[in-house]
Amino acid sequence: MIEQIDIGDISVEVEFKDIKNIHLSVYPPTGRVRIAAPERMDLDTIRLYAISKIKWIKKNQKNFQNQERETPREYLNLESHYVWGQRYLLKVIEKEKVPGVEITHKNMILTVRSGTDQEKRESIISAWYRDELRDKAAPLFEKWENILKVKPNKIIVRWMKTKWGSCNPKTGNILLNTELAKKPIIFLEYIILHELVHLLEPHHNANFVSLMDRYMPHWKHIRDELNRAPLGHVDWEY
Secondary structure, X not given: OEEEEEEOOEEXXXXXXXXXXOEEEEEOOOOEEEEEEEXXXXXXXXXXXXXXXXXXXXXXXXXXXXXXXXOOOOOOOOEEEEEOOEEEEEEEEEOOOOOEEEEOOOEEEEXXXXXXXXXXXXXXXXXXXXXXXXXXXXXXXXXXXXHHOOOOOEEXXXXXXXXXXXXXXXXXXXXXXXXXXXXXXXXXXXXXXXXXXXXXXXXXXXXXXXXXXXXXXXXXXXXXHHHHXXXXXXXXOO
């Protein structure tokens, strides 16, 4: 059974399990707080326990917030970039033609006009990631909208510092982080399902968990894998 308690402005997910001791965890990248508690423990006791650990919780959340999410990119040749979980070496080609991005077997080819600076190169690749995410997300939204019998009002794709996605059940708007285009596509599908389920159940309670369990039985494993992934990655090959 899943419950949620609020300690000031901190939401704590409480899962009752067949265990003897209480366990407190704070998860990256956003500092999500979770308590695993013995089945017979009451919520008031759990609340007092969480309050007693509030300094530790805030310290860990601050560490995640201050953690550098990705190595700064320079958009130069031989820089590695990721698309749907696959690594590609950036190849910059200067031509007097419309700028664009193309994926080959091993390379992300960035075509730019001569003299294009780093900021412009970044904007071209970022726009390409947004378009790529929209293209891959569209059939997944259609799939899960038909299954769940829900329809979001608006789907917004943009870069976010600490969230992979979000849903506002009141407006029906769903946000997706462009960084998802760098991860295996199962993560995108999980986020889409997660946010669409919020149109049926706004809170992370037992009903939400039940719905997720029904439609994606291994969602917790996928969630944990995604939360362990950095919000960006870059390396070099020489």
